[in-house]
Amino acid sequence: MVPMAELQSVLESITNEARELFGQGQVANYIPALEKICGKQFGVAICDLKGNIYQAGDANTNFSIQSISKLFTLIQAVQIYGEKLWEGLGREPSGTRFNSLVQLESEQGVPRNPFINAGALLVCDRLESRCSAPNFQLLNLLKSLSGNQQLTVNQIVARSELEHGSRNAAMAYLMKAFNNFHNPVEKVLESYTHHCAIEMNCIDLVRAALPLANQGQCQNGDLVLTSKQTKRINAILATCGLYDEAGEFAFKVGLPGKSGVGGGILAIYPGHYTICVWSPELNQAGNSLAGMFALEKLNELLHFSIY
Ligand code: GLN
Numbered sequence: 144m145v146p147m148a149e150l151q152s153v154l155e156s157i158t159n160e161a162r163e164l165f166g167q168g169q170v171a172n173y174i175p176a177l178e179k180i181c182g183k184q185f186g187v188a189i190c191d192l193k194g195n196i197y198q199a200g201d202a203n204t205n206f207s208i209q210s211i212s213k214l215f216t217l218i219q220a221v222q223i224y225g226e227k228l229w230e231g232l233g234r235e236p237s238g239t240r241f242n243s244l245v246q247l248e249s250e251q252g253v254p255r256n257p258f259i260n261a262g263a264l265l266v267c268d269r270l271e272s273r274c275s276a277p278n279f280q281l282l283n284l285l286k287s288l289s290g291n292q293q294l295t296v297n298q299i300v301a302r303s304e305l306e307h308g309s310r311n312a313a314m315a316y317l318m319k320a321f322n323n324f325h326n327p328v329e330k331v332l333e334s335y336t337h338h339c340a341i342e343m344n345c346i347d348l349v350r351a352a353l354p355l356a357n358q359g360q361c362q363n364g365d366l367v368l369t370s371k372q373t374k375r376i377n378a379i380l381a382t383c384g385l386y387d388e389a390g391e392f393a394f395k396v397g398l399p400g401k402s403g404v405g406g407g408i409l410a411i412y413p414g415h416y417t418i419c420v421w422s423p424e425l426n427q428a429g430n431s432l433a434g435m436f437a438l439e440k441l442n443e444l445l446h447f448s449i450y
Pocket of ligand 1 (some may be wrong): 304324
């Protein structure tokens with residue numbers, strides 16, 4: 144364990160350095176409502192296994208969790224389906240962009256993994272089959288895991304994405320053509336975009352992800368996942384959580400992680416901490432530029448790495 148005072152001072156110095164990178168990336172613009180976010184923001188939070196929080200910068204500012212929601216829909220689907228979830232869903236890194244269609248066609252509608260858009264849409268399809276109110280249920284899971292009952296969905300972002308979601312619709316229809324998608328596409332797209340538009344801050348997210356650092360156990364002792372399921376989800380995060388930048392992330396950061404185009408990256412240091420960084424300007428791969436830098440620094444300065 145890193146002494147509290149040292150951890151706090153490292154977070155503050157990383158925040159100062161990360162702010163110098165403002166202007167080097169670009170805020171996501173393919174979802175018009177996200178383009179309006181001010182890019183010059185940076186926040187970081189860390190939670191230890193006892194639930195202590197360390198934070199710096201804009202750690203209390205809410206942002207659109209976007210693809211970080213894919214981690215929580217996966218947790219929900221693993222809880223409901225267990226091993227059966229993997230029928231028609233892979234666990235290999237894709238090496239392609241998060242919203243690429245190419246592989247899906249050549250691999251008969253079986254998405255490479257649950258963290259690219261096609262895989263997450265499939266997970267939402269499976270949830271639609273078993274949940275009476277998927278939107279409500281995911282938000283509830285996040286409220287209970289984060290301990291924040293005030294979490295909300297930004298309806299403007301959800302609508303904006305739905306109106307500009309042709310690629311996601313194309314993926315879902317392609318899977319349907321291969322008999323690997325069971326519910327009406329429009330219905331599943333609606334819940335998928337709803338999940339992506341949930342707003343949380345770095346502190347909410349490190350709290351919500353804590354079971355992944357603690358063998359599936361919540362702060363109050365409840366088991367969200369078994370320790371085997373937890374290990375496996377962390378393995379998929381490590382190999383697939385940052386799309387075609389997963390190798391680079393392993394190389395520089397060395398932790399299981401999940402990014403979103405809202406600029407958040409949630410990382411797990413099993414047995415130690417959960418970490419969330421947020422800065423809206425993205426690099427070429429669609430991952431937070433300053434966020435990647437900050438996590439790399441944590442590895443360098445405090446040896447946060449599973450390798
Ligand atoms: N809502 C976004 C989309 O489907 C999520 C992508 C992301 O965060 N990488 O395109």
